[in-house]
Amino acid sequence: MKLNIHLAPLMLYWMNGHHGSHPVGGINYPRTLQEFDQWFATEQACLDCLQRLRWPDGFVCPKCKGRKAWQMSSGLIRCVECHNDVSVVAGTIFHGTRKPLKLWFQAAWYVTSQKLGGSTLGLKRVLGLNSHQTAWSWLHKMCRAMVRPER
Ligand SMILES: [Zn+2]
Numbered sequence: 001m002k003l004n005i006h007l008a009p010l011m012l013y014w015m016n017g018h019h020g021s022h023p024v025g026g027i028n029y030p031r032t033l034q035e036f037d038q039w040f041a042t043e044q045a046c047l048d049c050l051q052r053l054r055w056p057d058g059f060v061c062p063k064c065k066g067r068k069a070w071q072m073s074s075g076l077i078r079c080v081e082c083h084n085d086v087s088v089v090a091g092t093i094f095h096g097t098r099k100p101l102k103l104w105f106q107a108a109w110y111v112t113s114q115k116l117g118g119s120t121l122g123l124k125r126v127l128g129l130n131s132h133q134t135a136w137s138w139l140h141k142m143c144r145a146m147v148r149p150e151r
Pocket residue numbers: 061062063064065066079080081082083084
């Protein structure tokens with residue numbers, strides 16, 4: 001299993017299904033583990049990151065194309081025009097997960113920073129997951145997302 005991919009293109013891939021323009025280290029994606037920890041210290045920080053990746057030019061309502069929105073409770077955005085609630089993670093591999101986003105981000109970081117893509121055992125150890133099966137299903141899900149993004 002070879003996954004020589006950087007974190008930022010990976011996440012763009014998850015969110016948009018394409019790589020976008022050349023991401024810049026330190027601006028578009030963290031370069032070091034220390035930088036990573038500072039950037040994604042909270043769930044809200046992870047959500048903000050996904051939101052920026054999803055709507056790089058600002059929010060657009062999928063229903064009415066309205067551009068104004070209220071920030072609701074974490075992860076939910078409400079369109080001012082049609083009152084449609086939009087979930088930041090809907091349609092991505094994060095949708096319906098019971099694990100914190102932070103853990104997913106750490107998993108992505110681990111997988112993308114390992115030369116050979118990392119192993120199930122390594123992922124299990126790094127994230128403190130208690131089940132080998134969970135670690136394996138995460139790896140599998142991320143591999144699939146890199147090949148064919150879920151929409
Ligand atoms: Zn709307």
